[in-house]
Amino acid sequence: MVSFAPTEEQQMIVDSVHDFAQEQLRSIMREADETGEIPRDIIQTGWGLGIVPANIPEEYGGFASEHSALTGALVAETLAWGDLSSALYITSPLSVAIPILLGGTEEQKVEYLPRFTGEEFVPATAALLEPRITYDPLELDTKAVKDGDVYLLNGVKAYVPIAADAAMMLVWANENGKTQGFLVDMSAQGLQIGEREKNMGIKGLPTYKVTLKDVHVSPKCKLGGEQGVDFTKILNYSRIALAAMAVGVAKGAYEYALNYAKERETFGAPIATRQAIAFMLAEMCTDIDGARLLVWEAAWRMDQGKEASREVRLAKTFCDDMALMVTDRAVQILGGHGYIRDHPVELWLRNARSFAVLDGLGMV
Amino acid sequence: MIDFTLPESIAQQVSMAQMAAEHIMRPKSRYYDEHEHEIPWDFIYAMWPMMAEQGRKDLEALKKPKDTGDNGKPKRPKTTNMRLIHIIEALSWGDAGIYLNLPSGQLAAAAIQAAGTPEQQQRFLPRFAGDKPTWGGMCMTEPQCGSDTSAIRTTAKREDGHWVINGTKIYVTSGSRALRDSNGLVVVWATIDPTAGRAGMRPFVVEAGTPGVSIIKLENKMGIRASDTAMIVFEDVKIPLDNILGKPDVERTSQDEGFKGAMKTFDATRPAVAASALGIARAAIEYVKEVLKKEENIDIRYHLARHKLTAAERDVIDMEAMHKAAWLLTQKAAWLMDQGLPNTLEASECKVKAGEAVTKITQKAVEILGPLGYSRDYLVEKWMRDAKINDIFEGTGQINRLVIARRILGYTSKELR
Numbered sequence: 140m141v142s143f144a145p146t147e148e149q150q151m152i153v154d155s156v157h158d159f160a161q162e163q164l165r166s167i168m169r170e171a172d173e174t175g176e177i178p179r180d181i182i183q184t185g186w187g188l189g190i191v192p193a194n195i196p197e198e199y200g201g202f203a204s205e206h207s208a209l210t211g212a213l214v215a216e217t218l219a220w221g222d223l224s225s226a227l228y229i230t231s232p233l234s235v236a237i238p239i240l241l242g243g244t245e246e247q248k249v250e251y252l253p254r255f256t257g258e259e260f261v262p263a264t265a266a267l268l269e270p271r272i273t274y275d276p277l278e279l280d281t282k283a284v285k286d287g288d289v290y291l292l293n294g295v296k297a298y299v300p301i302a303a304d305a306a307m308m309l310v311w312a313n314e315n316g317k318t319q320g321f322l323v324d325m326s327a328q329g330l331q332i333g334e335r336e337k338n339m340g341i342k343g344l345p346t347y348k349v350t351l352k353d354v355h356v357s358p359k360c361k362l363g364g365e366q367g368v369d370f371t372k373i374l375n376y377s378r379i380a381l382a383a384m385a386v387g388v389a390k391g392a393y394e395y396a397l398n399y400a401k402e403r404e405t406f407g408a409p410i411a412t413r414q415a416i417a418f419m420l421a422e423m424c425t426d427i428d429g430a431r432l433l434v435w436e437a438a439w440r441m442d443q444g445k446e447a448s449r450e451v452r453l454a455k456t457f458c459d460d461m462a463l464m465v466t467d468r469a470v471q472i473l474g475g476h477g478y479i480r481d482h483p484v485e486l487w488l489r490n491a492r493s494f495a496v497l498d499g500l501g502m503v
Numbered sequence: 504m505i506d507f508t509l510p511e512s513i514a515q516q517v518s519m520a521q522m523a524a525e526h527i528m529r530p531k532s533r534y535y536d537e538h539e540h541e542i543p544w545d546f547i548y549a550m551w552p553m554m555a556e557q558g559r560k561d562l563e564a565l566k567k568p569k570d571t572g573d574n575g576k577p578k579r580p581k582t583t584n585m586r587l588i589h590i591i592e593a594l595s596w597g598d599a600g601i602y603l604n605l606p607s608g609q610l611a612a613a614a615i616q617a618a619g620t621p622e623q624q625q626r627f628l629p630r631f632a633g634d635k636p637t638w639g640g641m642c643m644t645e646p647q648c649g650s651d652t653s654a655i656r657t658t659a660k661r662e663d664g665h666w667v668i669n670g671t672k673i674y675v676t677s678g679s680r681a682l683r684d685s686n687g688l689v690v691v692w693a694t695i696d697p698t699a700g701r702a703g704m705r706p707f708v709v710e711a712g713t714p715g716v717s718i719i720k721l722e723n724k725m726g727i728r729a730s731d732t733a734m735i736v737f738e739d740v741k742i743p744l745d746n747i748l749g750k751p752d753v754e755r756t757s758q759d760e761g762f763k764g765a766m767k768t769f770d771a772t773r774p775a776v777a778a779s780a781l782g783i784a785r786a787a788i789e790y791v792k793e794v795l796k797k798e799e800n801i802d803i804r805y806h807l808a809r810h811k812l813t814a815a816e817r818d819v820i821d822m823e824a825m826h827k828a829a830w831l832l833t834q835k836a837a838w839l840m841d842q843g844l845p846n847t848l849e850a851s852e853c854k855v856k857a858g859e860a861v862t863k864i865t866q867k868a869v870e871i872l873g874p875l876g877y878s879r880d881y882l883v884e885k886w887m888r889d890a891k892i893n894d895i896f897e898g899t900g901q902i903n904r905l906v907i908a909r910r911i912l913g914y915t916s917k918e919l920r
Binding site for chain 2 (some may be wrong): 140141144145209229252272273274275276277374400401411414418420423424426428429430432435439452453
């Protein structure tokens with residue numbers, strides 16, 4: 140039966156994440172962007188919300204009855220509404236945990252998943268993106284080659300979140316034309332964490348270039364064992380999470396622009412009473428609502444176990460464009476003020492630019 | 504729980520509608536486009552038994568006392584609007600102009616159901632469940648006012664135990680079907696007090712055969728040519744006092760009751776128009792994909808990195824994304840209505856998005872298909888012409904943007920004009 144009402148449980152989760160996003164993430168958002176640092180206690184408090192263990196089944200120490208892409212999308216939108224850098228930082232461990240949950244062998248699940256259920260934030264990250272204009276997550280340049288008893292990994296990764304502090308890293312590499320995941324020992328020879336990257340936006344999130352030179356990985360650390368994983372399916376989870384985050388960022392910018400337009404006066408009346416501004420706001424609101432429903436439907440299909448690549452692509456395409464349109468208009472509505480860093484809209488525009496570019500960056 | 508599963512009963516009706524669309528409507532699509540003002544009786548008679556059955560059900564439902572849900576039984580959620588938009592979408596995929604010939608009370612019956620007394624409902628509605636195809640129409644727009652509905656000049660005066668109506672109405676969808684081609688009726692919006700503005704607006708029922716009513720023109724249109732669009736003159740038209748829907752007195756304190764009644768029906772009709780638009784959009788998208796596959800062996804590669812897609816694939820993906828966003832917004836607006844929740848914002852959102860989406864999608868479809876798209880040997884150019892009306896009737900895209908903006912900003916119509 141068609142319904143657009145989240146469950147009570149989902150609503151409770153969203154409400155608690157929203158409180159955290161409003162009270163804590165919003166208060167550090169600008170400073171994190173300026174200094175590049177998200178305070179440690181914010182990350183820890185975010186971890187304390189239980190977002191990560193909520194995805195891990197009880198048998199592995201978590202408290203999930205089932206992993207739901209839809210619930211994940213609701214959480215992702217709300218976190219990103221608070222601050223995108225923090226959202227990506229706090230959920231970074233999921234970019235290791237969820238691929239293990241979805242594609243790991245039983246031994247891998249037993250070995251790794253309980254590590255994500257403790258009190259302390261687990262600095263885990265995934266290395267997927269590569270520094271080239273033809274980057275394609277389904278056709279990676281980083282190669283994995285079986286050499287006797289081990290895999291040898293070679294290549295260069297970029298935009299690897301929190302790599303310098305990482306305790307666990309899942310490296311995605313091309314094995315005979317297929318993207319496969321490898322859990323790399325942080326102390327492995329040939330693994331080199333480069334300088335922190337300097338990015339246009341999401342500046343609170345430290346990202347790094349990572350170089351792999353003949354890095355040895357044991358076959359038991361290949362995700363899914365000998366046969367590996369269906370990466371397209373895993374990538375869908377990442378894409379839908381990022382699409383949900385795009386909705387969150389856009390919503391924040393829209394709300395700010397709407398409130399500003401009601402306050403700011405020109406020629407003796409608030410600019411919101413002018414159709415040129417009011418129509419922009421109406422279109423922003425409409426596209427945000429439409430985008431959210433695309434995310435929900437795609438996530439729902441995934442939860443139903445239905446093929447969802449098409450729906451995910453449609454949602455991702457729409458959300459990427461929508462977030463850019465909405466945040467750009469938010470800057471436009473604030474005019475000169477929108478360009479000044481005293482207001483957050485320029486930050487949201489810089490952040491929104493990441494979505495269409497950084498395919499596969501996060502996971503929820 | 505968030506869910507996108509269509510109930511089985513609706514899914515069955517939709518597949519029947521889809522079959523009618525494919526076998527009865529599509530084959531005649533071009534014919535009725537090129538023979539404007541001919542009546543698609545084949546479609547009308549094929550649909551009539553189903554529509555009459557629905558009319559009987561509606562009548563029965565109106566006779567029953569309102570289900571308040573406190574009779575101990577759990578209240579069954581309504582699916583009326585969800586069902587309606589799905590059927591309209593499927594039929595419009597067949598042909599949006601022919602679809603508008605569905606023999607039913609249409610907007611007039613909706614107004615009578617919403618604002619009529621039980622006695623009025625039993626007097627006016629049985630004709631839509633009778634033994635002949637019968638239509639209803641809504642007379643709102645006038646030559647000098649369209650979106651600005653409160654500026655209507657048609658008057659209704661109380662004289663000698665009658666209402667006397669004078670005025671000219673244009674763009675009456677199915678006006679000819681209602682008054683000339685069947686023994687139907689129209690609902691006419693008129694003012695009972697021209698000095699009262701919106702507060703004086705009232706709907707009146709005028710039945711076919713009433714002296715003084717004349718259809719003076721059937722419009723020639725860009726698209727949806729199978730649908731009749733009438734200009735109707737009312738000259739000293741006398742109707743019984745009891746043909747007014749709502750109160751006969753102007754209460755200045757009643758806050759534009761008449762006008763609000765008119766606006767309220769949009770909450771249901773805008774998702775319906777959006778659904779029709781999206782039926783056309785789906786037809787265009789499916790056809791483009793079919794031709795790309797057949798002629799160029801192109802399958803859309805949804806999983807591929809964007810930079811590896813061809814321009815045609817990118818276009819199709821953008822079209823599909825726009826279409827799906829609008830369709831989900833439409834479903835949400837209908838769902839809210841079925842739940843008895845306010846949906847004015849969502850009804851306008853889906854109308855804006857669907858009107859815009861179908862316009863862009865069909866224009867793009869013509870472009871992608873190139874010389875085939877522009878040729879009248881195929882239906883794509885027709886769909887582009889049919890599409891455009893959806894950004895205009897039941898509130899233009901601009902009026903609906905105003906409605907949305909007022910809602911989100913908390914402004915009245917005086918504060919945001």
